[in-house]
Amino acid sequence: MIAAIVEARCTGCNACVGACPTRVLEPAAKVPLIARLDACQTCYLCELACEADAIWVAPGEDDATAPAEPVLLASGQLGQVRRDHGWNAPLDGGQLDDYRLLGPLLREGSEIAARRYAAGRTSEAR
Amino acid sequence: MIASSFLRADVLVVGGGMAAAWAAIGAARQGVSVIVIDKGAMGTSGVTATGGPGHWWVPPDRAAREAAIARQMDKAQGLAERAWMERILDLTWRHLPEIAPFYPFGSNGAGGPYVQGVRGPEYMRALRKLAIAHGVTILDHHPAIELLRDEDGRIAGVHAVALASGDVIEIRSGATILATGGCAFRSGLIGSHTQTGDGYLMAAEAGASLSGMEFSISYSLSPAWASTRTLPYFAARFFDEAGRELDIPPPDAGHSHLQALGRAMLEGPVLADLSDAPPVLEGLLRRIQPLTAAAFDRRGIDLFRQRFAVRLYGEGTIRGTGGIRIVDRDCRTEVPGLFAAGDAATRELVAGASSGGGAVNSAWALSSGLIAGEAAAGEAIIGRQRPAAVRGLGRAGFHPRRGTRAIDRAGAISTVRDRVLSYDRAFWRTRETLESAGHDLESVWTEVADHASGEGRDLVELREIAAMAATARWCNAAALARDETRGLAVRADRPDKDGALGHRLLARGLSQVEVIAEAPVQPREPQPVAA
Numbered sequence: 001m002i003a004a005i006v007e008a009r010c011t012g013c014n015a016c017v018g019a020c021p022t023r024v025l026e027p028a029a030k031v032p033l034i035a036r037l038d039a040c041q042t043c044y045l046c047e048l049a050c051e052a053d054a055i056w057v058a059p060g061e062d063d064a065t066a067p068a069e070p071v072l073l074a075s076g077q078l079g080q081v082r083r084d085h086g087w088n089a090p091l092d093g094g095q096l097d098d099y100r101l102l103g104p105l106l107r108e109g110s111e112i113a114a115r116r117y118a119a120g121r122t123s124e125a126r
Numbered sequence: 127m128i129a130s131s132f133l134r135a136d137v138l139v140v141g142g143g144m145a146a147a148w149a150a151i152g153a154a155r156q157g158v159s160v161i162v163i164d165k166g167a168m169g170t171s172g173v174t175a176t177g178g179p180g181h182w183w184v185p186p187d188r189a190a191r192e193a194a195i196a197r198q199m200d201k202a203q204g205l206a207e208r209a210w211m212e213r214i215l216d217l218t219w220r221h222l223p224e225i226a227p228f229y230p231f232g233s234n235g236a237g238g239p240y241v242q243g244v245r246g247p248e249y250m251r252a253l254r255k256l257a258i259a260h261g262v263t264i265l266d267h268h269p270a271i272e273l274l275r276d277e278d279g280r281i282a283g284v285h286a287v288a289l290a291s292g293d294v295i296e297i298r299s300g301a302t303i304l305a306t307g308g309c310a311f312r313s314g315l316i317g318s319h320t321q322t323g324d325g326y327l328m329a330a331e332a333g334a335s336l337s338g339m340e341f342s343i344s345y346s347l348s349p350a351w352a353s354t355r356t357l358p359y360f361a362a363r364f365f366d367e368a369g370r371e372l373d374i375p376p377p378d379a380g381h382s383h384l385q386a387l388g389r390a391m392l393e394g395p396v397l398a399d400l401s402d403a404p405p406v407l408e409g410l411l412r413r414i415q416p417l418t419a420a421a422f423d424r425r426g427i428d429l430f431r432q433r434f435a436v437r438l439y440g441e442g443t444i445r446g447t448g449g450i451r452i453v454d455r456d457c458r459t460e461v462p463g464l465f466a467a468g469d470a471a472t473r474e475l476v477a478g479a480s481s482g483g484g485a486v487n488s489a490w491a492l493s494s495g496l497i498a499g500e501a502a503a504g505e506a507i508i509g510r511q512r513p514a515a516v517r518g519l520g521r522a523g524f525h526p527r528r529g530t531r532a533i534d535r536a537g538a539i540s541t542v543r544d545r546v547l548s549y550d551r552a553f554w555r556t557r558e559t560l561e562s563a564g565h566d567l568e569s570v571w572t573e574v575a576d577h578a579s580g581e582g583r584d585l586v587e588l589r590e591i592a593a594m595a596a597t598a599r600w601c602n603a604a605a606l607a608r609d610e611t612r613g614l615a616v617r618a619d620r621p622d623k624d625g626a627l628g629h630r631l632l633a634r635g636l637s638q639v640e641v642i643a644e645a646p647v648q649p650r651e652p653q654p655v656a657a
């Protein structure tokens with residue numbers, strides 16, 4: 001769940017308010033208000049919308065506890081998913097150059113599980 | 127229902143995922159005015175935005191397409207149609223590249239762009255921009271709550287709620303497309319919070335039937351604390367809390383994989399161990415699925431070295447197959463003026479009894495969107511000279527059959543979720559368990575239909591509960607009627623396929639749910655006539 005909007009970084013642009021698919025946030029004078037936490041689906045898309053890297057989503061779907069602000073600021077996690085996505089990179093920035101490997105890696109995982117299972121079956125039968 | 131503002135468009139698209147976007151683009155290209163209304167925000171809402179749809183993608187080579195279609199027909203077990211498969215392969219191939227001005231296509235490793243698989247947030251951002259470039263008007267945070275019908279029996283728009291103010295807005299349209307997604311019954315499945323089956327409910331109130339609702343046993347594995355995308359987990363080994371390895375058939379085993387995991391999870395926590403995952407995955411995960419990596423980083427878990435608790439998240443009709451019945455090649459529903467696309471529509475035409483997930487669903491969402499958009503634009507011209515008087519078709523939440531009183535909302539949702547999705551019921555369906563679930567679902571429906579009443583944002587919530595309850599009843603009734611095992615519809619007490627049930631099942635009705643057989647699907651090839 002969304003757990004923190006770091007005041008020191010928030011510019012009050014309210015982009016996150018508009019982006020949230022479940023309307024968790026309400027615009028406010030400066031930092032948007034986390035008004036309907038129970039609707040949060042832990043999708044992290046507010047973080048992608050935040051140009052100021054001010055938002056931190058806690059990983060649990062029922063957990064909105066955040067580390068203290070100085071810890072968060074030092075964690076390197078603010079803005080991490082935006083950087084990993086290459087969200088603001090130019091269209092030819094190569095940010096999706098490994099994406100074609102998704103399908104092959106998924107199939108490889110399935111095959112590893114299938115081979116392991118078949119091997120387990122034969123060793124049991126012996 | 128008194129609306130405080132009015133809008134008009136030739137074509138109205140309800141929804142904000144990939145099907146809605148392609149429908150809006152398809153309609154706008156015909157030169158008509160288009161409004162999109164989304165419960166969430168087009169770009170971030172829906173399972174497309176949090177996913178990464180790999181489309182069914184086969185080059186226009188006759189032999190390659192034939193082979194792909196033959197494989198898919200086989201999986202579909204008699205309930206799909208070859209002509210639809212040909213169409214969606216063709217449309218997907220021709221149109222997906224059109225997002226290029228707004229989408230950062232990566233390399234295909236051979237000097238060209240990799241097109242078939244697209245990352246959700248970037249894809250929906252691109253589709254939103256493409257729709258705007260075509261002049262589409264987008265209203266975010268405006269869920270539709272009911273359809274409107276004119277005196278001639280044609281759908282003439284919707285009532286929606288502006289979530290920011292709680293005001294009702296009336297939108298009149300020449301033709302209306304439902305692209306509201308599937309229903310995951312608030313299972314926690316990634317990106318599915320807004321998919322509560324609202325489109326199914328609205329269509330059924332107008333007289334449409336639902337098809338393929340029994341094909342809803344679909345789940346995805348994720349950490350117990352939140353649903354993520356699933357790339358890293360395919361090679362997982364599984365352990366119980368005492369560290370004993372569990373005997374789980376591999377993911378390819380389908381239903382028996384789910385059954386074994388479900389049985390273990392009913393007994394206690396199940397831990398996944400990814401030490402067998404493809405070695406290169408560790409270095410690539412963050413570049414392919416950054417949000418999956420974040421779900422572990424932020425708990426301080428090294429997912430490739432530490433075991434972690436997992437559970438199964440129900441996907442309902444999202445990677446199941448059912449939805450609003452389509453009656454012609456333009457994605458019309460049984461209701462005049464109403465079209466359906468994407469997960470809101472049945473995907474049996476291309477998936478049959480199998481899951482639409484994993485390629486066919488997104489090709490269907492793109493294609494059915496474009497098809498419906500174009501056909502709706504053609505009809506919208508008729509809609510310009512429509513009768514002025516319209517009537518709202520919403521019942522549950524609007525007009526309680528008995529006295530208004532507060533209903534137990536959380537209780538209703540949890541009963542619905544349990545009766546459709548709990549592992550014991552879903553993985554071991556029998557006549558007996560389905561009948562008992564049906565009984566409980568009737569009680570929830572009766573409570574909601576008899577007593578729920580609200581306005582504005584509160585009404586939106588009540589409609590979501592009504593839609594989930596109605597969807598659960600159709601899924602359950604269809605599962606009972608499919609007295610056999612076929613594809614995703616597995617019955618523990620009927621392990622075999624019944625040759626007499628090689629047809630689609632239509633579920634319909636709200637006060638009374640009934641399930642009827644659709645006329646059998648055309649045979650694949652014309653049968654030679656005996657001389």
Ligand SMILES: Cc1cc2nc3c(=O)[nH]c(=O)nc-3n(C[C@H](O)[C@H](O)[C@H](O)COP(=O)(O)OP(=O)(O)OC[C@H]3O[C@@H](n4cnc5c(N)ncnc54)[C@H](O)[C@@H]3O)c2cc1C
Binds near residue numbers: 167470489
């Ligand atoms: C994790 C995951 C991975 C997947 N991977 C693949 C894959 O690799 N390949 C594949 O083919 N398929 C895949 N699928 C399926 C595929 O993502 C869907 O079939 C497709 O995205 C459906 O698009 P849609 O537009 O119909 O629905 P969605 O994207 O879910 O959009 C539905 C929209 O309707 C809106 N809405 C709902 N109710 C209302 C209302 N009352 N008023 C207004 N708007 C409303 C919602 O806000 C949302 O914007 C996957 C699904 C999941 C969950």
